Amino acid sequence: MKFLGIDIGTTTISFSLISDREERPINTCTIPNDSFLPSDHAWEKTQDPERIFNRLKETLDKMLQEYEDISAIGLTGQMHGILYTDKRGRHVSPLYTWQDGRGNLPLGEGGSVCGLLWKKYGVRVYSGYGLATHLYMDKTGNLPSDAVKICTIMDYAGMRLAGREQPLVHAGNAAGFGLFDVRKRAFMREITEAEASAPDVLPEVTAGLRPLGEYRGIPVCTAIGDNQASFLGAVGNREGAVLLNMGTGGQISVRSDVCLDENGIETRPLTEDSYLLTGSSLCGGRAYAMLERFFREYADAAGMQITDHYRVMEMLAKDTADTGGLTVDTSFAGTREMPGRRGVISGISTENFRPSFLVRGVMEGMIRELYEMYNVMQTAAGLKGDKIILSGNGFRRNETLRKIASGMFSMPAQPALCEEEAACGAAFAARDMARRIL
Known part of the structure; x- marks a missing residue:
């Protein structure tokens, strides 16, 4: 059938x-x-x-x-x-x-x-x-x-x-x-x-x-x-899985037997006797697209229109081990609880204000928003995730972003079952x- x-x-x-x-x-x-x-x-x-x-x-x-x-x-x-x-x-x-x-x-x-x-x-x-x-x-x-x-x-x-x-x-x-x-x-x-x-x-x-x-x-x-549906399609029957999705927005989803009442976390019905704990970052992959637009506008003004800026950005991030102390809060579109909140780039020094550190900082900021939500879920619901499942084009197209997610969550990363x-x-x-x- x-x-x-x-x-x-x-x-x-x-x-x-x-x-x-x-x-x-x-x-x-x-x-x-x-x-x-x-x-x-x-x-x-x-x-x-x-x-x-x-x-x-x-x-x-x-x-x-x-x-x-x-x-x-x-x-x-x-x-x-x-x-x-x-x-x-x-x-x-x-x-x-x-x-x-x-x-x-x-x-x-x-x-x-x-x-x-x-x-x-x-x-x-x-x-x-x-x-x-x-x-x-x-x-x-x-x-x-x-x-x-x-x-x-x-x-x-x-x-x-x-x-x-x-x-x-x-x-x-x-x-x-x-x-x-x-x-x-x-x-x-x-x-x-x-x-x-x-x-x-x-x-x-x-x-x-x-x-x-x-x-x-x-x-x-x-x-x-x-x-x-995305959770069922990406995770299937894999137990202990934490689903991360990176598209225009970002999202983290975990199956739970516990119904939470925590700011920033939504509890949604999954089956008749289980829930899906979900947190959403409003900017998500759009933060990376904003950075690409920033570089593209400068390149266009300098007469360098024919450039794959995403390829250059990933190359810069791949060759950079950390952010050099630069920290990027990627809540550029606010949050559900605070729609007026805006992102912040902090820790800027004379040594780290460079494109490679900024690209890496934005990537880490995108993952950090989801990781902070996971910490709330883990503390309140006693979750014990042992693997992250990655879905969405943001993860599929960016190897460095996948590695950052695995490192920040301290879990092995696996691709979703299907696209x-x-x-x-x-x-x-x-x-x-x-x-x-x-």
């Missing part, structure tokens, strides 16, 4: 096909997610759900023609963002993505939605999280008049494929909306009912993997979040569901 996983990312949609015997995919493919909608506001980040679904369905149908023995379809995708659906299960709004900033916009003297929830209830909900977006839309009178429910884009794709009229959302995705009690696997309805004037738009939640229905006779599995981790993890989830129902 074969199982297909689909990952609806922010910029791409990926497909991964696995068998019931292998951990590595049989086939993968990726198509662009070119669905962003234009906006006059820098804080507004929305996408077209219909274009996303049509692009997904077109490729899915081609794969089903090529492989006739697919036994289940799994879905994952960008977490936190929401769209509104009507009573027929069709979208009546754009997808407000995880990058959307309206949760931090001022609402008169009361401050932002995110600020209000923290000050009034002591609950942190970040901008871009679905219920921060929803409460902003409600309080500003911008809710669609025919909105009945909210869901993620992968839940919506599952609804459409299975012909459902109501979304069924996995607890991991529901937790990504914010205002969710992870221990009880339930929304904090006392807050949403107190703060929202609109009728209840919260979807039904399931703690386990359930079939949504069928598409062309094939069961469609409940969608899971891309964080959970399209989230799509592969969605296929694993579909396989687990199918084994219970077939």
Whole structure:
């Protein structure tokens, strides 16, 4: 039997096909997610759900023609963002993505939605999280008049494929909306009912993997979040693994039996009886891209346009054993708890203010943000990691960054099981569901 996983990312949609015997995919493919909608506001980040679904369905149908023995379809995708659906299960709004900033916009003297929830209830909900977006839309009178429910884009794709009229959302995705009690696997309805004037738009939640229905006779599995899917796809059954991902942002994820309440650490449902502890650095690999842009702008001004600056940067870092005392805090885009925080370059001396030390310092800063989060997890949850699993293009393309990660964590580093981790993890989830129902 074969199982297909689909990952609806922010910029791409990926497909991964696995068998019931292998951990590595049989086939993968990726198509662009070119669905962003234009906006006059820098804080507004929305996408077209219909274009996303049509692009997904077109490729899915081609794969089903090529492989006739697919036994289940799994879905994952960008977490936190929401769209509104009507009573027929069709979208009546754009997808407000995880990058959307309206949760931090001022609402008169009361401050932002995110600020209000923290000050009034002591609950942190970040901008871009679905219920921060929803409460902003409600309080500003911008809710669609025919909105009945909210869901993620992968839940919506599952609804459409299975012909459902109501979304069924996995607890991991529901937790990504914010205002969710992870221990009880339930929304904090006392807050949403107190703060929202609109009728209840919260979807039904399931703690386990359930079939949504069928598409062309094939069961469609409940969608899971891309964080959970990436962990399943990258780590598989390897025990004691700490997953580090370095893409545009950075992320650390560890499986745990303990639900934590620590600043900077999110506890997300993974299975019905386990959690995924997650920490995210907002800049991550973008810090390295910022440094490349810095060098490129200087080179362009000096008339040296044809240069692979990433290759030069890695060469400089590879030939440098340390930072010469230079320390770089790479929180250039702030943190979830302190969005106004900015990065710092410190310890500058007459001897160490050199490109090689700066490149190495930025790399170490990128890893240090994740390592500090791991220390919090380790102390609070008693974790005993013995290996780090590296995923994301930041690690794949940079040998020095891999070595720095292994050295700072004092653990051997191993590559992820597959490159399209989230799509592969969605296929694993579909396989687990199918084994219970077939």
